[in-house]
Amino acid sequence: MTAALLDVRHVSRRFGGLKAIDDVSFRLNEGEIVGMIGSNGAGKTTLVNLVTGHLRPSQGEISFRGQRITGRKPHELASRGLMRTFQVVQPFNALTALDNVAAAAMFAGGARSLSGAREQADAALSSLGIGHCRDHLPIRMTLAERKRLELARAWVAKPKLLFLDEVNAGLNTGEIEGVLGMIRKIAAEGVAIVIIEHLMKVVKGLCPQLIVLHRGQLLASGPTDEVARNPSVIEAYLGTRGAAAMLGEVR
Template sequence: MTALLELQGLTRRFGGLTAVDKVSFSLNEGEIVGLIGSNGAGKTTLVNLVTGHLQPTAGRIVFAGHDVTGKAPYHLARLGLVRTFQVVQPFMQLTALDNVAAVALFAGGAADMAAARQVAAAALERLGIGELAHRLPPHITLAQRKRLELAKALAAKPKLLFLDEVNAGLNSAEIDGVLTMIRAIAAEGVTIVIIEHLMKVVRGLCRRLVVLHQGALLADGPTDDVARDPAVIQAYLGTRGAAMLETRPS
């Protein structure tokens, strides 16, 4: 099987600090992978490198068989390599509909603004916020903005979708709603990498975990196996977190 994404020795230095240190792993089509690690482990920096928001100091990124190292974010988005942001930053002067339409037009291949708005309306409806289409972002809740961020990502027609702390700030019921949406997106064949601290989310979604520690790859494997790894327990999960993963329903 040809990997959808390959990272080969990916490295990023900021002066004397190595934020990402020779990270190599691959993703296959259809996977839902959890990218975990303690604060400062390099997770968001790694996603920024893969999605073109930072340039690597060393290493290669291969997506769908093409070397895309150093390509701009808009170029990668048009290829289907898409991400959400932990801190959602919609265009505050645009309606929810036009926030999504802008992505459909510039990254999703929509022929014109009318077509882009059709795509946007469908994405908003799919995520349960169609009634917000003509509202401005300052007048919608955080949970609704998170769904708006997902709608924008879907408008880009992703093949691989990085979700960066998509559940941050949400309550339990809101998280359950997001998990249902993520499963539906994955069921359509989109490969998903979710950067997450909540064990409930990791347990509910991911069969595979990739663990970063101090910028380096610490572990990569099935969720249950990684959860039992003493190095992972010491570096990230802690005894209580490991116990929570041990009790994941089969």
């Protein structure tokens, strides 16, 4: 068996008496697209924070590209190819869209000069369909454009693995389609992507694999169709009665 790109082993994280993440293990291979779903408070963002170094696990081990990264800082992981976007967009407000992306090209992407970084940034903005915003400040961009700006910032850093934390939240159906198209484009370059969502329908069309979190625990993982039919997953999503109704319908 080849070494996994990301290997999360028995990771837990406590906040006081609350076990936000409880003994979660999973593996990701290179170029894989995985959906991570779960209801509000299931621990999705906490798990992303643990893997990307924004939080330290209370227990457990995390390896990335064969090296142990437990407790490493976010900036170091970003430079090694482990990037994320934030649920609430986090632009640099006094920098133009171009320089927002150029900063990522410079510090995580390894661009040597500002002009080189800006060239890469320009290309990334154009191919993500927001080339017309290059000289805008983030405050003048729409939410959908700012979401794409986050994607561009992560992409230009040439990641091996990209966590997209609710990149579709707050967008309308048309805008979601657009962003999904961008994600496919990034995935086509061999970047492994984990899409964090609570909408099953968004991940269904995009992700061959699913991970389901429920109350901090790994409820199920595997091929999307299988997981989506898993009774405990349906129960967690719809409650006991809803699940019974839906399973009855399926039969």
